[in-house]
Amino acid sequence: MITRSATPLLAEKRVAHLHDFPLACGRDLERVTIGYETYGRLNADRSNAILVCHFFSGTSHAAGVYHPEDALPGWWDPVIGPGKAIDTDRDFVIAMDALGCVRKDHPHGLTTGPATVDPVSGQPYGPDFPPLVVSDTVRAHRQVLRQLGITRLKAIVGPSYGAMQALEWATRFPDEVEAVVAAIGLEGFQAREIGLYHLMEQAIRRDPAFRNGRYSADTPPSEGLGLAIGLMLWSSSGRAQMVDTFGRRSAAPGRNPAKEPTARWAIEEWLSQEMGVRAGFVDANAWIAMLRTCMAWDLAEGFGSLERAVSAIQARVLLLPALGDELVDMAHHHDRLVATFHATGKTVEVAPLPERFGHLAGLVDIGLASDALRTFLNEE
């Protein structure tokens, strides 16, 4: 699924700093650190900057490799690089960590969030980190871009949580972004999604090792966190891919889970392995904070209605929904968003991703959107 060019893009993590950053909740962050990566070069009139925003558990490592021998490139490498849909020979691409980025294996220190040290107390924020909303990350990214001399973006692109940021930006700062590519995105969390994320949060909170967020680095709530991750993985994976890959196979040949108490199904073994491995890469408090940021997200917030929010958008918009998405149901989110664009007299382009990988098509199958993405970014 992941294509590698013959000479991979070399990525380097950089860090930007903000001071006394005001959050939507009313509290300030005295110091903010944000990790980012850039690919390509900013042109003389600073008109070729494309911001890439990451998904729930992603980071700013969107493309390329840190070292030629890295096993895997960044998460949207199939569409970011020299000659690719987001062409780094032509455009200057900036990928930035969201505030509260959940990864704790960041190669050059952490982007500010629950796992980082509160400069006031000298201790990690932990559960005391203030609640974040999507617009906090949007405003933080905007300040970092200004430090880089960028006041207007050619495009903002991203999948899932990244799509939320891209849409939010287009409504909040409509004259600063020319184009938006929202992959596997939605217009706001509704009761069904909030309920699922509540269960993920409960999976972590009910692990006694969580200790109300006061766990130590040595004894994190790995069991609860793994369960939450399993739920995210299950709900974002495609039905077709799960059925094709695992079907009703036993995890071990010759053993029958229908008749042997200790035998397991192949899908169970896969989930268990992923839950164990992935829990080691993320911080539980940060994961909960990101869940709550998503639950809170509503594009209509501050506008009174989705129609008014969409009316504010000046950017051209390309949506890349996934046909098999069961986390962000197309009929209830994508269709509503498209209908609202039409109702407000705006055009919107749509290029659906195939069904097979479910929500994760926005990552796994993004290369299949190369032509649509290239054409859209080259228009005008």
Next chain:
Amino acid sequence: MITRSATPLLAEKRVAHLHDFPLACGRDLERVTIGYETYGRLNADRSNAILVCHFFSGTSHAAGVYHPEDALPGWWDPVIGPGKAIDTDRDFVIAMDALGCVRKDHPHGLTTGPATVDPVSGQPYGPDFPPLVVSDTVRAHRQVLRQLGITRLKAIVGPSYGAMQALEWATRFPDEVEAVVAAIGLEGFQAREIGLYHLMEQAIRRDPAFRNGRYSADTPPSEGLGLAIGLMLWSSSGRAQMVDTFGRRSAAPGRNPAKEPTARWAIEEWLSQEMGVRAGFVDANAWIAMLRTCMAWDLAEGFGSLERAVSAIQARVLLLPALGDELVDMAHHHDRLVATFHATGKTVEVAPLPERFGHLAGLVDIGLASDALRTFLNEE
């Protein structure tokens, strides 16, 4: 949603016993107790018996009330009773507990399962209860029916897990059942459903109070069990109903979960309450056993293919799928089952339930299927 007739049907729990009952796994149960209820009267030629099979967390209390002042009647009361679709003035209705019934608040003792006492050890079976498959319950019910003098059924009806039993019976003992009504049913668990049930099982197993199933009655794994129940409730509830009922409302007026760390959304409060209450009614080992029975279920088992299994059915079949079902996806299960009936030259009748309540339409909205059910049972 639930209709009450002026003079409610009075229900009474009875108990049947079996001895040295052989299970599909190869082990025997020395003694089996099965709770059941009957409504109406068996006619002289014993041709009016209808078996009602219950859903995952249901019991044989399918209709009526134990006392006139009971708050709620049995779970399919809208369609079982005098003059109702399943007319107890005409038919003799038997509702039976499945083996391993998960409820521990049974009014007259437990149907044999993990929470009951192993006559060999004198202790509750707990995690040592042998693995059950759907055909075990079907064969046990068949023996109980023979004790009642019934060798042929006018119909077998039931929702969800009950539909699995009805379909299984029709393939295993095709000349003993004249009609099948399978509501919100499926032809077998596939990787996606097995994965979800694995996560529910893990929610229980990862609760330290579970102690590998050796918990005491006083300290059950309520947190993990509640989480598993929350997952079942979320996945079987309807998207439309959740959005309409809870939307993006805060649990408390004037409080904003997007900005206040301790504020919660209305859907969260509802889930938390249900998780807490419902965990008190069921046994954790029994819940896991039922999950694994479902994971194992495949109508094709023993036939080599779904086509051959369906070919074996002689009964007339009515399917009542739910249009908004996201637990048993219609496009991947119901449609496959219908296509298989057609491919084998069999007729099958279909009367869809409305979208609103999701999978739970098979319980909440069953009254809307009254006409279809009545017509189907009166045919021939």
